[in-house]
Amino acid sequence: MSKSSPRRPFGGKSTGTVTVIEARVHRSSARNARLAFILTAVIVGLLAAVVAASYMHPILALILGGLIGVPTGGIVWVLVRIWPVLRLLWWWLPEIATTVLLGIGWTQLANRTTGPVTAVVVALVVGVPAAIPASRRFILAWGMCLFVRHRLRVCFAQFIIANQSGSLPLILWAKPTPVGERVWVYLRPGLSAKDLEARLDKIAVACHASTVLVERASERTAAYVRFDIKRREVLTANVASPLVDVITSDTPAATDRPSPAVPTALDLPDVDAPTITLPTQGKPAKKPATTANGSKPAASSSTAEDDVSDWI
Numbered sequence: 001m002s003k004s005s006p007r008r009p010f011g012g013k014s015t016g017t018v019t020v021i022e023a024r025v026h027r028s029s030a031r032n033a034r035l036a037f038i039l040t041a042v043i044v045g046l047l048a049a050v051v052a053a054s055y056m057h058p059i060l061a062l063i064l065g066g067l068i069g070v071p072t073g074g075i076v077w078v079l080v081r082i083w084p085v086l087r088l089l090w091w092w093l094p095e096i097a098t099t100v101l102l103g104i105g106w107t108q109l110a111n112r113t114t115g116p117v118t119a120v121v122v123a124l125v126v127g128v129p130a131a132i133p134a135s136r137r138f139i140l141a142w143g144m145c146l147f148v149r150h151r152l153r154v155c156f157a158q159f160i161i162a163n164q165s166g167s168l169p170l171i172l173w174a175k176p177t178p179v180g181e182r183v184w185v186y187l188r189p190g191l192s193a194k195d196l197e198a199r200l201d202k203i204a205v206a207c208h209a210s211t212v213l214v215e216r217a218s219e220r221t222a223a224y225v226r227f228d229i230k231r232r233e234v235l236t237a238n239v240a241s242p243l244v245d246v247i248t249s250d251t252p253a254a255t256d257r258p259s260p261a262v263p264t265a266l267d268l269p270d271v272d273a274p275t276i277t278l279p280t281q282g283k284p285a286k287k288p289a290t291t292a293n294g295s296k297p298a299a300s301s302s303t304a305e306d307d308v309s310d311w312i
Contacts (some may be wrong), residue, residue, distance in 0.1 A: 028167070029084050037077035045069025091153055091171065094146055141176035148181045148229055149174050151207045160191070160199060180209060180231040187223045196225070
């Protein structure tokens with residue numbers, strides 16, 4: 001009895017192989033490489049022929065232009081054709097470089113020292129950074145940066161819409177922050193920051209983070225964005241302040257200071273308000289003052305002795 005092979009999500013049977021570069025990416029890369037070869041060969045060949053025509057016969061100039069344009073187009077074809085592989089190597093460049101350096105170091109150490117000395121050196125190199133909290137946090141923080149870069153790549157490949165050719169955004173670099181990690185990404189045509197904002201909750205789940213924010217990293221181009229992955233809250237932690245050293249030792253503590261009496265109720269008779277007295281009627285009017293030439297000043301519209309009720 002034969003065992004049925006698992007079905008693929010979009011139909012067809014699984015071959016049991018792991019696809020590193022998708023088929024449509026291969027097709028797009030081949031098409032772009034062919035176009036780049038033709039354009040480069042024609043443009044470079046014509047330019048070389050035009051320049052060479054000033055020094056030799058035009059037919060010889062065309063032959064020389066072809067000899068220059070075809071190899072140049074071949075170099076461009078190779079670069080465009082292997083771009084998916086170069087991008088894959090870029091994604092794994094930190095891991096590859098670290099593995100190569102560790103392998104070279106181990107080989108040199110094993111060839112130049114004895115077995116016990118090699119074991120002691122390896123124990124010190126691995127154990128000392130792991131025992132010191134500062135170095136341990138430093139190594140873990142940069143390790144999470146490498147982890148986040150790969151998780152973002154999985155997000156772009158799984159549920160974030162890419163362009164028709166299947167080219168994923170280029171994940172540039174990542175660095176640790178006090179709350180998590182920060183990753184810079186260069187978007188390809190077909191994707192914008194608005195498309196990413198609608199999927200930040202899924203990105204946070206994929207990165208095993210609390211929240212994820214995305215914003216533009218450059219004012220000149222919208223393709224250059226920055227992801228801020230938040231894993232912890234630092235505002236609630238105790239932060240050492242230099243102001244503590246400014247306070248003198250003889251300053252009384254807050255518990256030793258007398259607390260002022262705080263009123264719990266207020267009555268209007270308790271408020272000291274100024275007494276206002278109104279002018280009384282019946283007093284003789286003052287004699288109007290005279291000016292310097294002996295004339296009386298102009299009469300005002302009303303006096304203090306007038307009854308306001310006469311004007312109502």
